[in-house]
Amino acid sequence: MGKHLFMGGIHPPDEKKRTAQLPVEVAPLPERIFLPVSQHIGAPAKTAVKKGDKVLKGQVVATASGFVSVPIHSSTSGIVKSVGPYHHPMGAKQLAIEIEVDGEDLAAEPMAPIADPLNADPNVIKSRILEAGIVGMGGATFPTHVKLSPPPESPIDAVILNGVECEPFLTADHRLMLERGDDIMCGLKLILNIFGLERGFIGIEKNKPDAIAEMARFATQRGWCDIRGLEVRYPQGAEKQLIHAILGRDVPSGALPMAVGTVVQNVATAVAIWEAVTQGKPLIERVATVTGDGVNEPKNLLIRTGMTLEHLVTQAGGLTDDCQKVIMGGPMMGMAQHTLEVPATKGTSGVLCLPASQVRATGHRDCISCGRCVSACPMGLSPTTIFNLIDKDKVAEADEWSALDCIECGSCSYVCPAWIPLVQYIRYAKGRVMARRRELKG
Amino acid sequence: MSRTFFITSSPHVNDGDSIFRIMWSVVGALLPATLWGFYLFGMPAVRVTLITVAAAVISEAVANKMRGRADTTLDGSAVLTGLLLALNLPPSAPWWLCIFGGAAAILLGKQVFGGLGHNPFNPALVARVLLLVSFPAFMTNWAVEAGYLADAVSSATVLGEAKTFLMTPALGALPNVNYLDLFIGFRAGCIGEVSTLLLLAGGAYLYWRRIITIDIPLAFIATVFVVTTAAWGFAPDKYLNPMAHLMTxxxxxxxxxxxxxxxxxxxxxxxxxxxGFGCGLLTAIIRLWGGYPEGVSFSILLMNACVPLIDRYTKPRKFGFVAPAKGGE
Structure with a gap:
């Protein structure tokens, strides 16, 4: 069981009943897909195809353009229709490759499976992870090969797989643990091998007892993993909170998990690694939960990258008439989308559709200093103070009050009775603080 | 086919609470004590309460109008301020005192600072203390003319008698108190302050609704208890029993x-x-050694003034905080 409780946090209703028991269904191919060249944190990939090219499933259509970058693969076969700006989940339009799907789903020659993967050279595994375009699939989409290559001064002695899935509504990782338990376990072993470690951890919130039991079964069989059932509290799945809960180590302010010798990967990422190594399969599909009272038939879907939200919600019975908000990701940290033409990417863990009755109007009152945001903050910050300071343009003081430590989990906004969008203000404060720090550096 | 959607920054869900719900819940939590006051002190208490609340609400509306702000009269905060002030007035308070107090609470206690959220002092207490120092005779007239307690009790409060005895022993004696009466609330006093039982029930409801936390009331009450116990332990013939302090x-x-x-x-x-500790300490000091028989209002206001300072020096310890290395760079 998890040893340590993190401070703060909230208990939103988990809303997972809609889809927790529904096996993953394969989403059929759409007529078109749109592959943004930026599906990860870091440099966008460089386009490697042009209009009119025929592409096959798994073929590289954009190559990595630097260390913190990964290639993009076509998720099915078809003809490149256009290469140009297109809707992107992050808001502004970004370069994307539009492919007219031919429906044949013809696969390119796959990368050669790596023989005896559990004993393979770690560097071979790492370069395969890069070749396969694998990124953190919990939502942050940080290139996995980078995370697995810490500098020598930061030795890693603990690996944690994140199966917490603390975002309400989402059940993608939950289903993955129930349906692909052994693949997760083997993916973990590959990561452990990279660091020469014997045992790793998988953290799962206790609201998923079936997943804990299933993973514990494989853990016993395989013998290189400890399963930790964790207290149900948002944001239990946030990297720093998860490390605290399982290892009792606190990642210092401003540092990365490797500062405490720890690497955290999502369970879905582990499956992607295993598939890339054993089948030569690039990251072109993933599980996503299409859910909420704004769709008619919530589902867990195996989706391909580049499928539009339109296509995904259609598979889930379509939007209800009163659907007013469509969010890529979960309700706490997901991004609201203005159109269904937006494509799913490697980081799309879910599509949440909310009816008008569950969407709160904007407009807020002045802070009444109730202090609920302070109690809720899992980082021990004072959100209302940062909000008040940045509202008065006091950037230096916002920095002193640790605006940059905010992990944008949304707990403060969730509990605010004055309905102040605290996270939005703090995000703005972070931008201002970083700009100021750059200025001071000259 | 093109639908439009609502866009906001994350998070997209909330716990459903609001200023409106909080304020009206506090009003609700005060209702038992209010109704008890009506029962004890009769129509005059009803009149005082209604006039004070009305004055507060009307002042809020006028202030919003003058400041060109959105109307906040129904968010419950003005009603709550008016009600809290009324519950801290004697049932004999004249109508003009109620109007003056209600208006002062909202206008001087809150709106001059920029409305709800910007006031450094508790608005109801600002008005109460203003009335107490401006019209001391009206504010300490405990005569009860109607209701259950009509003419039944002496027109002095327990704390008043104790203070008189303390200052001029020749003029009186320590009051004899019946603790059960104090607990249930058979005593003279301000309209809403008399029933320890019903106030505790209201407080328990607010605690259960997570509108108040245990820290302030516990620190406040415990400090008063400890300090008055110490004084009483040294000189039981001079000071009031600490249990009486808690329930009066x-x-x-x-x-x-x-x-x-x-x-x-x-x-x-x-x-x-x-x-809470500061409030308790100041209350006990004023009650035991100050010029006024009662010090709750003054001590809360004094501590209100310290809040910005307290907030600055009790910055929460952030996650992953690393103490800066001592010594030079």
């Missing part, structure tokens, strides 16, 4: 409903313990 005056309504005002109390729990 405005301690319960002050500790549970006034000191816990979100706007004017510290942001985090460490600060709230300090704040």
């Amino acid at each position: 005056g405005g301690l319960m309504i002050g500790a549970l409903f006034m000191a816990t005002d979100m706007v004017t109390s510290p942001l985090n729990t460490k600060g709230r313990w300090i704040f």
Whole structure:
């Protein structure tokens, strides 16, 4: 069981009943897909195809353009229709490759499976992870090969797989643990091998007892993993909170998990690694939960990258008439989308559709200093103070009050009775603080 | 086919609470004590309450109009301020005192600072203290002319008698108190402060609704208890029994409903313990050695003034905090 409780946090209703028991269904191919060249944190990939090219499933259509970058693969076969700006989940339009799907789903020659993967050279595994375009699939989409290559001064002695899935509504990782338990376990072993470690951890919130039991079964069989059932509290799945809960180590302010010798990967990422190594399969599909009272038939879907939200919600019975908000990701940290033409990417863990009755109007009152945001903050910050300071343009003081430590989990906004969008203000404060720090550096 | 959607920054869900719900819940929590006041003190108490609340609400509406702000008269905060003030007035208060007090609470206590959230002091207490120092005779006239207690009790409060005896022993004696009567609320006093039982029930409801936290009331009441116990232990013939201190005056309504005002109390729990302790200490000092028989209002206001300082020095310890290395760079 998890040893340590993190401070703060909230208990939103988990809303997972809609889809927790529904096996993953394969989403059929759409007529078109749109592959943004930026599906990860870091440099966008460089386009490697042009209009009119025929592409096959798994073929590289954009190559990595630097260390913190990964290639993009076509998720099915078809003809490149256009290469140009297109809707992107992050808001502004970004370069994307539009492919007219031919429906044949013809696969390119796959990368050669790596023989005896559990004993393979770690560097071979790492370069395969890069070749396969694998990124953190919990939502942050940080290139996995980078995370697995810490500098020598930061030795890693603990690996944690994140199966917490603390975002309400989402059940993608939950289903993955129930349906692909052994693949997760083997993916973990590959990561452990990279660091020469014997045992790793998988953290799962206790609201998923079936997943804990299933993973514990494989853990016993395989013998290189400890399963930790964790207290149900948002944001239990946030990297720093998860490390605290399982290892009792606190990642210092401003540092990365490797500062405490720890690497955290999502369970879905582990499956992607295993598939890339054993089948030569690039990251072109993933599980996503299409859910909420704004769709008619919530589902867990195996989706391909580049499928539009339109296509995904259609598979889930379509939007209800009163659907007013469509969010890529979960309700706490997901991004609201203005159109269904937006494509799913490697980081799309879910599509949440909310009816008008569950969407709160904007407009807020002045802070009444109730202090609920302070109690809720899992980082021990004072959100209302940062909000008040940045509202008065006091950037230096916002920095002193640790605006940059905010992990944008949304707990403060969730509990605010004055309905102040605290996270939005703090995000703005972070931008201002970083700009100021750059200025001071000259 | 093109539908439009609502866009906001994350998070997209909330716990459903609002200023409106909080304010009206506090009003609801005060209702039992209010109705008890009506029962004890009769129509005059009803009149005082209605006039004071009306004056507060009308002042809020006028202030919003003058400041060109959105109307906030129904958000419950003006009603709550008016009600808290009324519950801290004697049932004999004349109508003009109620109007003056209600208006002063909203206008001088809150709106001059910029409305709800910007007031450094508890608005109801600002008005109460203003009335107390301006019209002391009206504010300490405990005569009861109607209701259950009509003419039944002496027109002095327990704390008043104790203070008189303390200052001029020749003029009186320590009052004899019946603790059960004090607990249930058979005593003279302000309209809403008399029933320890019903105030505790209201406070328990607010605690259950997570509108108040335990820190301020507990620190406040415990400090008063400890200090008055010490004084009483040294000189039981001179000072009032600590149990009487807990159940008289405005301690319960002050500790549970006034000191816990979100706007004017510290942001985090460490600060709230300090704040409650300060309130208790000052209350005990004023009651035992000050010129006034009662010190709850003054001590809460004094501690309100310390809140920005308390907040600054009780900055929460952030996750992953690493103490800067000592010595030079």
